[in-house]
Structure formats: structure tokens, C-alpha cells
Amino acid sequence: MSFYFAIIGTKDNPLFVHEFGTSKQGGDGVARFRDEARHMNPFIVHSSLDILEELQWGSGSMYLKTIDRFQNSHISAFLTGGNIKFLLLSTPDLPPIATGLRPPASSSRTNAAFSSFNPTAPATEEAIKNFFLEVYDAWVKTIMNPFYRVDAEVNSPVFRARVGAAGRKFL
């Protein structure tokens, strides 16, 4: 699994972006997005904000679970009280494939390679929730910095390290 985690500000601008891979099941914590697909991640996350904006008024909880999908990527969302959005894009790692006659990605469910990943499984949802909560904790501490203003990018290496740690711990 590869993860692309983005924190989106109130003006839909990314405040923080982090890529990492799974550390479970022998993963080494390194994201394995295909190079040519890497630039799709911001696109996907950005367009999933549409969905998030619809869903955010629907439930009282901060964790909105999986809200969107694109091909084989799934997006989970977490909404803070300050209308800051945490979005986690998770993509199962692709087996190395020959570009010649690849099975078409006509549907996320048709490819057997991805079938092992179930984004709506309770265990997955719980893991992502824990990850979000841990990040939220770090986030609140970060924005308590008196020099932080709303919608400013977060460059703190400590925060990045914490996000990385949370990723290693839960995902």
C-alpha cells in the first residue's frame, strides 16, 4: 500500500503533503506510486474535496471514512473543527506490469491484484481513524504555535516526523 496524505486548508489549498508506504505486512514504509501516476494524486485529492464538501454537513463525526475513489485509489477524510481537511489517499501497490497488454483498469473491482484491499473493512477504517487521530493530535500542537496563521503551509519537520510515525504505527 502506498499512501498520500494531504492536509487541506479552508481555501482548498494544501498545507501539508506527505507520502509514505505501508509498514504493515513487511512493508518498508516507502511509497511506491508509479512515477507517471504520482502527479495524479494531487488531482484526485483535489477533486475529492467536492465530495467532502457534500458529506461534511451530513454527519457529526470528524472521521468521514472512505469518501471517494478513483481507479484503485481510495480517499479517506477527516475534518477538524477548524474546517481543515485531512485526506488520505491509499493505493494498493501495483505489481510490476508490462505496458503492452495490461488488463484494462475498467473498474476498480475487476483487477484481481487489488482485491485483497478492502477500504471499507472495519479493520482498515479503524486503522485509518487511529492514524487521523494521531495526526490530529500533532496538528493541534503544531497550530498552537503563536506564529501560525490560518491556511499557512506547515513546514515543521517535527510535524512531518510525527505524521511519519503515525503512518508507521497504524498503516
Added chain:
Amino acid sequence: MDNTSTWSVAKVKVEYFDPAGVFPLISDQLDSRLPLHNLNWKSPKRPLRSIESLHVELFKSWELVGDSSRPSSRQTHLPTPTIAPVKERRHQIPGLRQTPYLKLYLLRCDDTELYKAIHRKAVREWLKSHIPASQSSSKKSTAQENHDAFEWMILHVVMPDANSASEKDRLDSKKGTSSMLEKLKADFNVSSKSAPDRIAQLCLSPKGRDINQDQREEWDDAIAKTKALILASFNLRVTQYEDDIRERESQRALPGWNFCTFFVLKEGLARGFESVGLVDDALAGYEELGVELDTILANHEDEEPTVSFLSTTGDLNTLYERAKDGDLKSDSKFWGPDNPAISSTKKNFRELILANNISVFDFKCYVLARKMAVLLRMSRANLQGPENLSPLAQLCQLAAWSIPNIARIVRDDLTQIAKSSPHDQSSPIIENIVASWTYSAVQQVLDETRTAFLAQSTPTEPHFSSLLKEKQSVYPKRKSSVAPGHEKPVDDAQLLFESLKKRAGGVPDQSSTNRTGKDYLATQRAQLLLLQRRLIEAMALRQGQSIGWVNAQGGEDPSTLKEVDLTEEEQSEEDEEPSETVSEEEKATLSIGICHPDLYNAVISKKALRAIYEALTKEALDLYYISSQGKSFERMLADLAMVRFQAGDYAGAANYFSKIIPIFSQLKWTLIEIRMLMIHAECLKMLNRKDDYARMLLGLLDKAVASKTSPGMKLQSATYVDIESFQIRGQSILHELSATATQLPYEITVPFLTYFHNMVIDPHIKHYTDKEGFQLRLKFRSVLEETIKINSAKVVLTTSSDSGPSQIVLESNEPVEVGKGTTTIVLGTHISTLGSYTVNRVSISSNKIVFTRDLAEEDRASFPGVKSKAPQVLVYPRNDAFSVHMQLPPTIHIERTRDLELELDVGPEHIDKAELRLKAASSGLRIHTSKVEVTSGTATINKDSQGGIGLSNLEQSSKVKLKIPYELDDHHRDINVKVELSSTKPKLDYSSVQTVTIELPLDVNVHDLFKPKHIFQRFHIKTANDIPLRILGMKLHETDRFAVQEPAADIFPATIFAKQPATFMYEVRPKKSDGDLQVRQIANKEAPLILEVEYQCLDDLSIAKILTKFGSDLEQSPYNSLERLLTKFLTQKLRSIVLPANHTESALFEEISVPHFVAIGWANLLNDLPAPLAGELATWLKQWHEDNEILPLLLHKLGSSGEVANHQPSRKIIISVPLPRLQVLHVTNLKLPNSISETIPVGFPITAAVSIVHSRQWESPMLSQGLSETEIEFMYDVDAPPDTWLIGGQRRGRFVAKEDEATQWEIVLIPLRTGKILLPSIDVRVVGKNSEDVSCETDCKAQGRIVMVIGDLKRTNVAMVGTEAHLVRAES
């Protein structure tokens, strides 16, 4: 699946039996009351359901059609029985047929008797034959029957002609008919209270007449009964179905339980609901079925199969075989309107299900088709009103989820088929078929859900840009919960709160209520379109090319290009697009199994592929626009831009990119933005828009540098992009930029600091060794990875002081390769000046790109009080540099035109030709440059020079002095002249402002004393500015007519202090010519006397002394090269800090106390010098000041002659002193008699003779001609202090005299006191009419003469007491 017109309305079947053929008579009225409205169905287990309108399908009981003798023409009047009901085999599993819910008996009977005779029996017969006995009598009926449960009703139709004779008859007949009704009710209605009333009556009105009130009531009654009965039978059926389902459900665990039968049973219920219009319940039923089917399928392999499905689908098998054999026409639609991909009516699915003879694919398709049918029906429940869009949206959503699932089943099926038949597994046939099916299925759903509403609001292409703009402005407003606008801070908590409240308060669940069905539908349709698009993407990928952003390589893959190039050569087509068509063989391979024209086209032609992709994207874009999904909209735009780019439509792509990049850029999605910028740049390159391209590249470089240099950016692995490593068509950005920039018609100015950091200008100048001017070093660090070629560099220095040129431009024109790291560029200028300069602007240019830093602008922009960042450069000339010094000439002739002396110190180079310009910088100053003269040195003045002084042949290291006359209208102490000299060979630009003090340091006054034979002239000399003067010599030159007698004493040099003016007296007497005194000439002919004063100012002297000492010491020191700088500085300081009092002191003590190191303020200067040098120099200067605290100023000892000490040239002032004129000079005398001894006693009268004679020689005879011979009336006055002299006689008197005519008379003088007393003075004035015109002076000879007056005593006794004498007695 039925065609849309039928399943768009719910229909309930009602069968009527019409033995009398009255149906046509009532059909019009009946039609107007159909469909039935507002049926309320209350089932014990369910909440109240309200059926708003129920469509009823009336058909004639067909069993009796053959029996009845009705003409067939009547059939046309029947409302709906278009399809003759087919007698179905009653199957063990119910719910398959649509049996009537109500059976009507239309009874025509006007006569009671006749009723009793015939009709009652007929009705009974009908009842017996149609209504099972069980139902009519009791509720105990079999389950089987209850599935088809129906009610019956007798409708008594009263013909109008039966009672039209008269009103009475009518009443009778009414009575009769009502009795008929009573009879019918009595006969056929069940007596139980709960039983429904099954009898209704209708009285028909004659043709052409409207129905009256009674009839209307009858109709309402009949309809109400119909409704009740239909509901009753429906209720029965539902109850029975539910019971059955419950029973089957409970048997699920039992062996032999068949899902298929259960399915059909449950579907029966769903169909039942559907038929009465309870589509929600029907849909719920199908949903349950769908889930159950999935569960069954999921458990299919694990458990004991409860159902067996066919492993493959026949249709697919056929298709596969056809495809394999090449029989399939790829470019036509296999699935289309005639053969829908998802259909419930294509086969007799229910039969197949019951027969367990169905494949999973078919089964799932059937369920999906049914669900879709129900949903479509829901959307069109109301035929008249607008479509309900929500079900359509649900339908789309359902399709979006189900179709891919079914596609997987298709693939499994085909794989099964393929296994059995020997065929190449790698062939794309399976995938092609799957893709074709999916594409067709999605297309089918899209077609079915196409609605006019979406089309209305679909934007058209021309309005696209405005739409986008609107988007941009609308979206943040609507979407963001905070106030829009990036500038506006979001601290307005109240606003935030209110906007949140507004959104959250009234709308608890936005997704369901706030969203219109239109939005929802648009979103879902867009999803479907994207699904189709993904198929196209997959097709593209199979062709080895990418389309859209998915898998975008950021450009075309070179390998693909190469490959395609080969094919193009073979085909040798003119097509620009290299990979436009695919070879036949490839085509055949790729397209095998494809059975949709879109997909086929996409495979065989890249152009078509892109066109389809673009069309899909655009449609999705429109839909996202409608559904207000801003971000998805933006993504679609990006895709559009990308596909345009990939298609080679660079103009279109650039157009799109220019619109969407700002969106992503504003949102700070760096990665996306950069990728887009790269592609945009490439578009611009292809479009040959060099200017935009260059700017775009610069922007990219800017970002590259910014991302590299911003702190902490490198840590963010996900956002950090090494932009510089990107390449455009294989070339690096910088290379592209350089290449483009050369072709630009003008220069592009870009900020210097963006690309070059750590800019330092060495503030210490370096002189050239062999020529004028100096160099500066510009150091900076390039943050670009690659080398950039700098063609020229330029630094502009400015100064606010006006002592030199206001701007100095240093340039370097040698190309420099600037790589990563620090670069030093040496810039030079030929300008030589002295002053402190500020770096104003730095620019380096690489071809047409100019990197500029405006330091002056930065300073202006910074806060006031912040120290300027612009480096200060101290510019000073080398020692032997060309310089100009302007001063007053050493000799000044007061009466003549003043001159300025310009001293040119020619530098180390011989100046062939130069032009000197003098500009007056003081008001009223006019410099006569045309009258310039060379006073010393060698130089030639070219008269033909325009506007300036042309000089040529200035020898190197020589001094040339020029004299330039000037005039000054206003009074100034100093005058300023701007001196500019420019020469082309050697290149020289000199500029300075010279200040010359024109005020003379001394004042000279003359006082004249006329004597008969000569004139005494007294010269008073004092200092003009309190600075002591040293008079070295003074000379009054004699003229041809007058001789001058100098003072005898040699008093020079003499020092004059401020409070001690000096007076020098000269005797001037007319020269004798031939023994006679020469008479005066007229004023303008007479040469004046010339006074020449040679002097030195003490300040000049002492400063010169200090400087000489300093200069000579400096020459010995290693700081020789700074001489000009240091000397100039010292001079300025000395001038300003040494006061006149100090000079007075120096003059008195004859030694100079040199101001201290600190007082001079050397530190200011040293600060501007390079540090090591400054330190050493400071030490040296301190030492020098220590050693030279006091300098001797030997004023007198060396000043023996005109050659003066201290090498300071003396200055000379020449004043012409015209000899004064006097018309009348009286010589008076008071002559005491000779008898008067030396002493006279007090009170002794003396007779004195007063003689007055006057001379007119001090005026030229010509002028005084009118006076010389005439007599002038004078008045004399003998004046003495009254306590000294008692004057007897005529003290005052008038007299008339001619020249040299002596007048004499006597007066008596009596001295009044003792002692030496002066004689009275005699003054003579001119009186009379012309007394004003005649000047007159008196030279009184007696003046100053003293007489000794003693007391008139004869005897005096003096007593001596010791040494003191006391007058004891005196006797007169």
C-alpha cells in the same frame, strides 16, 4: 423489458363483461375519470401507502369475445386493450401473470320484470363461471388463487331512452331503476357489514346532454367502489405473496431449496407493487433480491450449491466464437437499441430462472434491468409534470456500481469459454469484448437517463471561457465556509459562525435535501462518462500511448515516437500526426472482439481515440458544471488541456492551460502546477510564441529556484520537485531559455535576486594601472544548476552630492559563463572622480534577458530608518589622474574684468583632443568661455568647438592653466562652476563642481589730505573675514604727472589682525614740468595712481603648511596612492574646523597647532576603505598627528623679500586710486605778532593777523574754467573753545576772493586760561548761490600751533616742606 411507453405508467387490469354492449356508451365518461386518483392502501403490516394515480387498463373478457356478437368496429373505441391477453398456463409458481384485479359486469336492464326473468340468471351464471365459489362466499381460498385474487362488481347501466318520455316517467323510471338497484343489492351483495358494496348504478344521459348532478354522484360512487375493490384484491394478493415468501424463507436451510423459485416468487410481489404504482416498494423488493443473489453467488463455491447456474452464457459464447473467426463486424454496434446490453425482455428470463437454466451474467443483467426499469418508471411516474430526476440519478449510480461488477462476470465467462477453445490467451479478444459490453451498457444507461433538463443547462463551447471565469468566482463563494478572497483575513469569527450556522442550521443533511436531483443526476452521469473514459484510456494504453493525465508522461514517449516514425515512413502519409493510423495487421489484432463503433474507432485511429476521449471529457465537464462540482470540473479541464496537447493542438491546449494553471497555482498544488506549466511551456514552444515561452520558462526557473531555496522545502519529499531536471523536448529549461531569448526582439527584465543570491559589490575600488578610471568587483552566487552565459554586466553608481558626476556606469562586456556557485565579475569605468557613491542598480544580461536589481528602489520600499542595503562606494582618483582645479588668479585687478584660473592637471596620458565645458552653477554668473586664454603650459584652444572649449594637445603629466573671464551680477561670496571634460582618446570623462571664493580677504580704504603743494594719501587696510593677513609689500605707483613719496620705514612683511587694521601714508605731489607744476587734467584723462598690495592669508598659509608637511610625509609612506583622497579630505576638514581665532593664534605665536586625529574625523574616511588598509592607515595617521602636533609658521624670518616662505605664492591685489579733486583749497593762517614771546600771560590781548588765500590747482583748469577767474563768496569762521580764547573782532565774516587773492584782517585774542593752548582754527566755506557745486577744503597753517599761557604774576612765594613745594602767595 417492455418498451418505455408501457412501463412508464402503472397499469391495473380490469376485465369487463358486457353482454349488452353498453361499454361504448360509458367509455367516454369513464375515460375522463381515469386514471384513478388518491388510492390509499392500508395494510396491517405496512405504513399507509398512497397511490396518487392508478392507471387502469380495461379490457373485455376475452372468453366471451368470440361469443359476443358485437361488431368489431366497436373495438376501436375501447381505450386500451391493444394487447390481447394471452391465456397463460397456470404455473405452479405464481406471480408471473398479470391477471385482472377487478371483473366488471355491465348490466343493462331497464325492467324489473325482465331482470327477474333473464338478467338475474345471467349474472348468476357469470358469477358462477368467473368467480370461484370460495371467493364469493368465503375468505377461505387457496394460496394459489389468492395470487390472482380479484374482486367483481356489477355496474348497472340505465339507458337514457328508458326514461326520456316525460318528467313523470322519468321519476317513475327512476323509481323503477332504483328499485332495480335495490334488487341487485339484495341479490348479490353479501349481507355482512364488512363486505364491500359490489353494486353500482350509472344513469346515462342522452347524447349531447351533459350529465346532471345525480349522474355525477352516481359516477363518483361507482369509481369509489372500483377503487375500494381494486385495493381489496391487491391487499389479498400481497398478503398471500408475503405469506408464501415467509414460508419459502423458512425453508432456506432445507436441502433442495431452490433460489430460483424463491426469486420468482419474490419478484412476483415486486411486480405486484410495481403494477399498482408502488414503485418504491417494488424497488426495495428488487434491492433485496439483488443482495440475495449476490450472497448466493458469494457462497456459491463454498457451500453446497442451492442453485446451479450455467457456467457460461450462450450469447457471449456465440459472440466469442464469432469474434474469433473474424465474423464479427467490429465497427458496428453489437449491443444497441435493438439489442440492449442490459435487458429484461431479451429472453424469457423468468422461464429460464425457473428452469434453472440461466447464467450468472444473464441473471445479474436481469436484476439490474428490472431495477433500472423500476427507477425509470419512478422518474416518469407523473406523465404530465416534470421528470423526477432523483431516480434517474439513482439509476446512474446503480449502473456505475453494477456495470463494472457485471463486466467482471463477463470476463470470467469469456475466460471459461476461452479455456475450452484453443486460442491465444494473450489476444485482446476477451478484454475487447468486456470493454465493448461495458461501454455499451454504460452508453445504454446514459441514453436512457438523458433528459432535457441537463441539456438545457449545458454550456456551449463559445461561452466556455466566461463559464470558467464564473466558476472561479462562484466556487470559493459557494463552497468555502469562510469568506472568499485570499487577501481578506479570516479572523472575522462572527461571519464564519453565521455562515456555518446558515449552512448547518436549516439543512441537517445536505446530501439529501439541499441537492437538487439535477445536481445529483449530473454527478452520476459524469461518473458514468468517466467510466467510459477509463475504457478509452485503457484502449489508449494498449496502443502504447497515454491520454489525459492518467499515465501522462509529461510529453510523448520518445520510444513511441520512434516506433511510430517507422510506420509513418512506410505509409508515407502526409498526416502531421505521426501515429495517426495503425497498420492493418495491428488493427486486426487490436480490434478483435470489439463490438462498439466508438471503441473500434478508438483502436484503429488515434485521432478518433482522442476525439472520443475529448467528447466524453467535455460532456463530463458540462455535467460537473451543472452539479457545481468545482474541483472535478477543474480536473476535467486539466484533462481536456492534456488531451489537446497530446493531440498536437497546442493552441487549444495553451488556451486551456492558461486558464486552469492559475486555479491550481492559487491553491498551491505545486506538483500539478509545475507539470502543467511544463506542458504549457511546451505548447508555447510548439506555437512559436517566443515571448510567452520565455516568460513561462522564467516562471518555471523561478519556481525551481524558489523551491530549492525556501527553508525546509527539501524536507517535504512529497512536494519537492526538482523542476530544473525537467526537460522540454530533451532540452533543459535553461538551455531552452537561452535559445529562445536570443530570438526575442526586445529585452526581458527579470529580478536579479531570484536567480542569483549573495550579491556583493566590493565597495573598494581598484584603479587601473595604466589609465584613468577604476574597477569594481561584483560577486554573486548562482542558484541555477546549469551554466548560464552572461554577455554583459552593468553597475550604476549614483550620488546625491553635486561635486562630481551624478551617475557612474561601470560595465563589463566580456562574456562570462556563470555556473553554480559564486562568480566574480570585474566591471570598469573610465570615469575618474572623487566622492561617495551608492550602488543604484545592478544588471547582468544574458542575451535578451536582463537580470536587474534596483537597490534604490529597494531602499525606497523599505521602512524609513532602516539602514540602506545599497553598498556605498568611495570613488577617488589615482594620484596622477586628470584633475581640474579652479581658483582666482594670483593677481586681481579690481577695476578690470575678473578672471577665473583653471588649472588642468593632465594625467598620465597625452590628451589629443578634449572638450571642456564650464557651466555656471551660481545665479548671475556668466562665464565668457569664448575669451579663454592659456596662461601657462602647452595647449591649443580650438575656437570652432561648439558650446565648450575645445582643447587639444594636452601633454601628459603637465599642468595647463587657463584664464577665463567672468561676470557676476548678483552678489555671492562663492561661485560654483561645473567643470566637465570629455575626451575620446584616451577615453576620459571628468566632471566636478568647483567652488571659488571670490570675496577678497582684505579691505582697503583711502583718506586724502590736501596741501597746497602735495596730497597725503592714507591707506587703511583691514581683514575682511577676521583671518589675519600678511602684507608682504605695498606700492603706490607714480604716474606721469604725480610723484609718490613712499614711507621711509621698511615695515614689511606686516601682519594685520582683525582688530588691528594698518594705515600706510603716501605723499603725492605733482611732478614739475619745465619747472612749473603741472595743472590737473580732466578726470578721465588723468591716469590714476595704482596701488598694489601683495598679501597672504593666514588660513591659506597654515593649511598649505600642514598639507605640505602631510604630503611630503605621505609620499614617504606606503599610502602614496591615496594621496588625492587623503589630501582632499584633509583640506576640506581643515577649512571647516579651523576657526579664524586659531589662525590669529597661529599668526601670533608663529606656529600652527594641527587639529587632532579625532577632530579631523579620519574615521569617516577610513570606514570606506578596505579593512586591512584602513587599519594600517589609521595607525599611520595617528602617528603623523602625534608627530606633528605643532608646526612652525615662520612669518617674519623668511619674509625678507617678495619671494615668500612656505612656497605659498602670494596674492596680489591691484587697485587704481584716482587722485581726488578739489576746487578750492583755502590756506589760512593766523599770524601772531612777532613781539609776542613764547609765553604770554593770561588775559593778555594779542592782536593776530588772519590771512586767507585760496588755490584752485587741485582741479583741472578746464573743468574749473568757469570758476577760475571769477570771484567766489566765502565765509570764514574763527573757532575756538569759548573757555580758552576770548576772540575780539570779526570772528565770522563774508568775503569775496579770486584765486590766490589774499585777504587779511586782524582779530584780538585773549587767552583765558593757563597752559599750552592751541590757537583757534579758521574754517572757510563757500556761501552764495553756487555753494553746493563748489568743493572747498581748508588747510589751516596755524592749526596745531601752541602758545604757552602763563599766569600774570609778579611774585610768588613757595614754601618747601621736605621735597614738596606749596604755593604760599602769589601776586599779580
